[in-house]
Amino acid sequence: DSGVTQTPKHLITATGQRVTLRCSPRSGDLSVYWYQQSLDQGLQFLIQYYNGEERAKGNILERFSAQQFPDLHSELNLSSLELGDSALYFCASSVEANTGELFFGEGSRLTVL
Amino acid sequence: DAKTTQPNSMESNEEEPVHLPCNHSTISGTDYIHWYRQLPSQGPEYVIHGLTSNVNNRMASLAIAEDRKSSTLILHRATLRDAAVYYCILIKFNAGGTSYGKLTFGQGTILTVHP
Numbered sequence: 178d179s180g181v182t183q184t185p186k187h188l189i190t191a192t193g194q195r196v197t198l199r200c201s202p203r204s205g206d207l208s209v210y211w212y213q214q215s216l217d218q219g220l221q222f223l224i225q226y227y228n229g230e231e232r233a234k235g236n237i238l239e240r241f242s243a244q245q246f247p248d249l250h251s252e253l254n255l256s257s258l259e260l261g262d263s264a265l266y267f268c269a270s271s272v273e274a275n276t277g278e279l280f281f282g283e284g285s286r287l288t289v290l
Numbered sequence: 291d292a293k294t295t296q297p298n299s300m301e302s303n304e305e306e307p308v309h310l311p312c313n314h315s316t317i318s319g320t321d322y323i324h325w326y327r328q329l330p331s332q333g334p335e336y337v338i339h340g341l342t343s344n345v346n347n348r349m350a351s352l353a354i355a356e357d358r359k360s361s362t363l364i365l366h367r368a369t370l371r372d373a374a375v376y377y378c379i380l381i382k383f384n385a386g387g388t389s390y391g392k393l394t395f396g397q398g399t400i401l402t403v404h405p
Contacts, residue, residue: 179333277339284332
């Protein structure tokens with residue numbers, strides 16, 4: 178158990194819909210990361226937050242947005258969903274923003290029909 | 291960013307040592323070598339990291355070539371639970387110890403462990 182909690186574990190929705198994925202980092206961790214894992218793209222970095230502020234951005238679509246709240250939990254919002262958005266979405270956390278040691282949650286599996 | 295090259299797959303028998311290679315011929319002086327693994331149906335898990343010297347921890351050992359252009363993750367006695375995808379990742383840090391950012395995962399090496 179990494180200490181990172183993600184909900185929901187599974188989500189099935191239709192194209193065009195909007196979903197929110199939630200992540201609670203390990204106790205004491207200030208930095209949160211979101212990753213997407215699909216069969217054809219592998220693990221892709223989406224975005225990083227540190228203590229509420231956006232720190233780094235990866236290949237995140239404009240239809241996707243994220244935020245980190247004062248209690249340090251984070252949410253990833255996915256809108257206007259397409260079939261290709263079906264993937265595993267992982268959240269990770271770390272104590273600092275400047276580290277290579279991340280702790281990953283078990284992921285949220287999104288299926289878009 | 292410097293790239294890493296790993297074999298697509300490797301096989302091992304239980305209780306035997308496993309040496310997982312990684313080539314990173316364009317590594318720069320500020321790149322740390324990190325290894326992660328991903329067990330089936332789980333998120334990636336940090337294994338070990340190093341800069342120049344060999345490193346050991348409870349999970350594995352990391353052997354780094356003198357010219358740093360390659361490294362090897364060593365599992366001393368493979369168990370069935372070690373069957374996973376192993377990722378070798380370079381992370382750049384500047385002189386102040388600040389990472390330039392995110393982990394870039396390649397395809398990794400699929401390790402199969404036979405009983």
